[in-house]
Amino acid sequence: MPNDPPSLDMDVWEFRRLGHQLIEQMAQALAAEHQEPVMQPASGQEILDLVDEDLPRHTTPPEQVLAQCSDPLLQFGRRNGHPRFFGYVCGSAEPVAILADALATAFNQNLTAWRSSPAAVEIERLVLRWLDQMVGFGGDGHGMLVSGGSAANLQALTCAVYQAQERASLPTGARHQLTLYLSKEAHLSMIKAARLLGLAEEHIRLVDVDDQRRLRIEDLRHKVAADLDAGLVPAAVCASAGTSNTGTIDGLDEIAEVATEFGLWYHIDGAYGAPAAMVPEYRWMARAFARADSLSLDPHKWLYAPLDSGCVLYRDASESQRAFALDSEYIAVTQTEARESFAFFNHGAELSRRFRALKIWATVKTHGVDRLTQAIAHNIELRRHLDDRIAGHPRLELLGSELSISCFRYRPAATLDNDALNAINRRILETLVAEGRVLMSPTTLDGRYALRVCIVNFRTRAHDINLLIDEVVRLGTSFSANLPA
Ligand SMILES: Cc1ncc(COP(=O)(O)O)c(C=O)c1O
CATH class of the missing domain: 3.90.1150.170 (Aspartate Aminotransferase, domain 1)
Structure with missing residues (x-):
């Protein structure tokens, strides 16, 4: 033994x-x-000198370990x-979210699916419904919490690509025929997502902006029509509800019209600006959110949550299921009742997921x-x-x-x-x-x-x-x- x-x-x-x-x-x-x-300004070398050390082979008292890491963070974070x-x-x-996040780490829940973490999954699904209601997306909280806006945009565009491929009966591997539309002011994470999804670089259409830096609707229409004429497959249009650069909000309603007219997936990147829809002056954005197929919003930006708290909302859970669900025996769900058989891994890229929802739940509830x-x-x-x-x-x-x-x-x-x-x-x-x-x-x-x-x-x-x-x-x-x- x-x-x-x-x-x-x-x-x-x-x-x-x-x-x-x-x-x-x-x-x-x-x-x-x-x-x-x-x-505090510092050179890379100064900070490296503070933190660098040989791989520890032996023990260090935990008190010393915890004190040691806070010094460089306090000085140079x-x-x-x-x-x-x-x-x-x-x-x-x-602050309440900081404490709740520590609690989430202590409980160390893994939110792959309801069967792995029933209470935490229900809390995340509740938080998703709350976020959905707060910004007026009107999608019943389908979606998930992710690391941030980049991950949210990637997941939303993954759904868009799968839908477009199926609509056009394109074989897998024929993604170079798909086209994507976003303004020149849109966040770079959407271009990154398009690259990761295998879209041809030259089919990422950067639509002109007007003098207020909003996506020009005529140029969007023109580009989509030209691509259709060329036998390409327009997949999705991405609007910004608050660009990172200047906070510009695209003409969300007009873009919804174009998306409907051409049957495009309509994604809104509200990673920064979507929470403004809670304020009466910007409530009008909710009307457009309600027409989108997907919306990104980051509680770690304008809902005051600690990192990492991003969120993607989908209009239709069957679209995210189509893009992400795969069968495998080692993760098979045996529950049959609808709530209990729910698995986040069927709707997104991650399998193991931390309990991001608790900090957001705590802030909203407090x-x-x-x-x-x-x-x-x-x-x-x-x-x-x-x-x-x-x-x-x-x-x-x-x-x-x-x-x-x-x-x-x-x-x-x-x-x-x-x-x-x-x-x-x-x-x-x-x-x-x-x-x-x-x-x-x-x-x-x-x-x-x-x-x-x-x-x-x-x-x-x-x-x-x-x-x-x-x-x-x-x-x-x-x-x-x-x-x-
Ligand atoms: C509009 C917008 N979209 C996406 C992102 C990317 O978010 P993240 O840094 O959380 O990945 C940002 C980041 O500032 C943003 O402002």
Whole structure:
């Protein structure tokens, strides 16, 4: 009989003691977050020097292990929950969700199917129905939680491709005949998805945009008709309900018309913007969502959930089943009752799946839809406040703005050409990031380098926006002090 190996387990009292310490550490980090730099600049080598070590062969006390990993994270992690983190599209983690996520890890449920994790699967399916109702998709919550918007877009387009292939009776392997339509401003994850699905690169149609950066409907119609004439198979059109760059919302209703007219799969990428449909002003988007075949939305962006919380909703579960269901004895479901035989793996790419739903469930249950809606509406109000401050300042120029994203630049009194304006604004942004009081990300709009602000943080207040403006003007004034007027 083999001897017992050294145990990997932990005494429950020790677990409790370390857990209390860890929670204390997390609480202190959260409490101090707003006083710390949004991000501390460091070289790759500096951070590597902190974390690099030989492969451990022997034991280290767990207390030391847990303390050791928090140091580099605290010092050199970007503080996404900081009220003046305005970069990219990354939500702040709501505190109840942080605790719920720790609980989900402790229970270590594997949400492959109902039979593996009955309670957790029911909670995820409930959360999906809630998300569906919140944004007005009206699909009864078919879909699943995934790692993020990229995975959601990939799964939605997989369904689209399978449907188009079947509709056109194309043999597998004939995907080079399929075409996909999205605007030039659409998120790159859709192009990535098309590549992964084996579509021909030259059949990914980048539709022109209008002066508000919305997909041009006439160009879409024209491209679909030309492809049909050429004997190709138009598969899907993807609209954006809030682009990452400028928050632009495509003409969702008009695109739905084109999708219906040509029998295209209609996918809406609402990874960032879909939760805005909860706010009365943007409720109109729900009307279009209700006409889509699939919708991506990311609770880890504008529903304040910790990463990783993406979501794809399908109109018709039989479409996702067609794309993803495969038989295999080692995962065979023996339950026969409809709820109990449900398997997420028949509707998506992943088999093993963590319990992402618990953190979202906890946030929605704790705050309720009304309070979450107020938080989203407040983010939009802050963007308006920012726009007003920009419009009222002689040295600032607004370049694009929608939902909770605003792009602008500094314009010195001196007359500068566009390259010089780009250079000065790049210097402003890079200095601000290095100083750590405010973090924005850059974008370029029609050749104009822009300071891009995205507000998806429930902690951001008007004084944070005012500070941002003051900092940009301070640096802009200083960097243009010696320019001829
Ligand atoms: C509109 C949009 N779609 C898709 C994505 C991709 O999401 P993720 O980073 O969660 O994969 C993003 C990311 O910012 C986005 O803004």
